[in-house]
Amino acid sequence: MKKPPRDEPRDDLSVTPPKTWAAGVPAVVHALEYSLEQTAPKETAVDLLTMNQVGGIDCPGCAWADPAPGHRHRNEYCENGAKHINDEATTRRITADFFRAHPVSDLAGRSDLWLNQQGRLTEPMVKRPGSDHYEPVSWREALDLLAGELRALDSPDEAVFYTSGRVSNEAAFVLQLFARAFGTNNLPDCSNMCHESSGFALHETLGTGKGTVGLQDLHHADLIFLVGQNPGTNHPRQLSALEQAKRNGARVVAVNPLPEAGLLRFKNPQKVRGVIGQGVRIADRFLHIRPGGDLALFQALNRLLLEAEDARPGHVLDHAFIRDSTSGFEEFAALVRQTSWDDVLEATGLTREEIEQVRDEVLNSSRVVVCWAMGITQHKHGVPTIREIVNFLLLRGNLGRAGTGACPVRGHSNVQGDRTMGIWEQMPDSFLDALREEFGFDPPRAHGLDSVDSIRAMRQGRIKVFLGVAGNFVRAAPDSAVTEEAMRGCRLTAHVSTKLNRSHTVCGRTALILPTLGRTERDHQTGGEQFVTVENSMSEVHTSRGRLKPASSLLLSEVAILCRLARRTLGQGPGNIHWDEFEADYHTIRDRISRIVPGLHDFNRRVARPGGIRLPNPVNEGVYRTATGKAVFSRNTWQAPDVPEGHLLLQTLRSHDQWNTIPYTLNDRYRGIHGSRRVVMVNPVDLSALSLAEGDRVDVVGVWHDDTERRAEGFEVVPYPTARGSAAAYYPETQVLVPLDSVADISNQPTSKGIVVRLERVTP
């Protein structure tokens, strides 16, 4: 184990050609290197060998599904999962001495990387009003303080309770129960910022908020679309599923503004042929699309399919399916037939021939899966884009059959489960009624605030208390300067966390750090050793059981913190909620969940089985809970973003050495960026047009229709094969450029993949 860094890492950029393949031996080397920097060989071995195994630790990283029990590799994890779990299992510790040496004002000037590298939080800390230091505080005083502030509010709606996707089902259920018993639906979550557009679009068109595919479907698809996603970095285990699909004969069409290594070729480091061979080519076709051009692409494909049907009636569309199981086809078809090729080619940056070749791929395939991620959802027209993808799937009956379906690829291990547990500001009455029946209190019915609206409310002084359970809200949220100012206006900010991050340094008048157990750690309660449950992106609910000794004896589990807080805040009321029981034994929470969340009946018994519970998707049962009772063809229109001459459309993205808001190093080896994150990647042709050259220093300046200047300073220009007219730079450093009001229609999700910017040269 290496000691935590005292100083900030030095920026020293070097650029090498982007990689054309992902994983392989370097992935193993980098994973082990980072793991052993963070922790001891024994801990590394324990957590890696139990990770994603039956009865083991669920990787706190992405939400990709595990293979069925009996089919898992002994090392069932990826490079980024290994880094992520050992980043949590680190043996570095932050003590009270650390906070004595580093006032909040000092910490606020530190980088995300430096803060994370200091190690695990070990005891509760408070920053009192007027003080520039966190100081130790007992759990009792910390929770009394928080409960006191909550009780002192004029209205429960002056508090927000934020959740990140690391939170277990049990903690999520307890949190939403507490918030609603307290009297508010203010339950923003990280979903609001990643796949909210998917949820709204799928719910409206298919009557389900979740993806319809399982691993089996990917394995047996004829054609797989990977749209607006980077599996090599963000969901590396998806590459194993794609490898299997390819070996079964599938073809893959990748659609992305950047030719990411993981989209091109995969060398599976767990197989000999991946170590010494050439690996598997992933994308048979790569569409180098402009950011946000995906709606136009799918509309063009849909038009081409309709025209193919005209040419060969009865041979292209699935008429029986359209007739029996869908609504709105005629209206949809009438609109799509008017799609203008000029507009499509302008929006996508593709040629008509490229799109027609994909049409041919579709016509040659009887089973199609479309996968997508935030390259789709984080655009102003994210919801219509996903609705158009659904149209595309419906036309040829690519839903509900084996080897077909819609696959939103979610990025945080339990982000889907938290929503299943009721973490949503707009939960339907059926759920709230079930809470009332079970617990004997009447939950509030007025919709609460999502993430963007929470920040708006904080700015207006309407929110006094912010509690974040896991995550790094300040860095995940858009418009960094605005968000930070809003947070600082709170009376109290509190974070339940495992490690230090910037959210702890952007304090309300009073601030609390409530340190908690990580996924990797054993969780002993008075009812015995506990496990928690999570739900992956394919609706499989299973257990996660920590194996390591906790980082400190003063850590409490998330469930324990929330139960104790609830007790202190609510006293004996309302209703009959036994917080003590919940804290002592999580089985009692799951018993309650089983009576409230449809599909999780008999939860404790069923989740204990190897592989856990597979929640059915109604679409695969022939059920569409939409307004028409059928799958809905939708009519979608779009407007290309107005990018003035001399400007670019910026998308924010993660580096390979990064998990969500936390970079592990300054490197991004797949893209060939080393030693710095303050880079902006631009197509060489655009650079010439902008009279910029490699190595120029620029400020990236956001353009938005308010008078606020949003500026990310001191970036180095890197020529990179981004799609023409676009640029890419790392998140969260460029979150400062995403206006709070630049949100996706309908879903209110920040548009972090479609920001108009200009590059201003900085003279050294």
Added chain:
Amino acid sequence: MNTVEETIEIAVPVRTAYDQWTQVACFPRFMTTVKRVEQIRPTVTLWVLGLGPVRREFATEVVDQVPDSHLTWRSLGQRHGHRGEVTFRPTGAGGTALTVRMSAEPRGLTGVLTALPAATGRVLRRELANFKTYVEGHGEASGAWRGTVRDGQVRPTEPEPPRSRVPAWPVG
């Protein structure tokens, strides 16, 4: 393709025989070569077959299914490819004539089985006899799935099946 076909008469009404056939997860209880069946969804099932020391695992997809009439399936994936059909016809005595027809490429376990029609016929006959004993012994089906499948898709049914009652609100 090699094909085998076996018919057996069962002394229960068609509906009972059909309903029991839809409960494939129960098959290991009475079939000796079926070691495990996992129902992923109404149309997709994972099977583990065993004959002596040989084990084969594969997924199947129901292609068409009409209650009390017939069910056709096919294996998923390129290996051990086979197709099958089971039909249910009422007999004059109020029972059911159940016919299973399987066709397989001449490779893999199922291929080997169907390449030896006499031996395969014996295995299939024995398993159907096991099914007969089970369903006649109980006199009623242990469950039922009454949905209809066409071209691999479950067709809309009323009322909504209980299995589909899961959280449907948007997931971010």
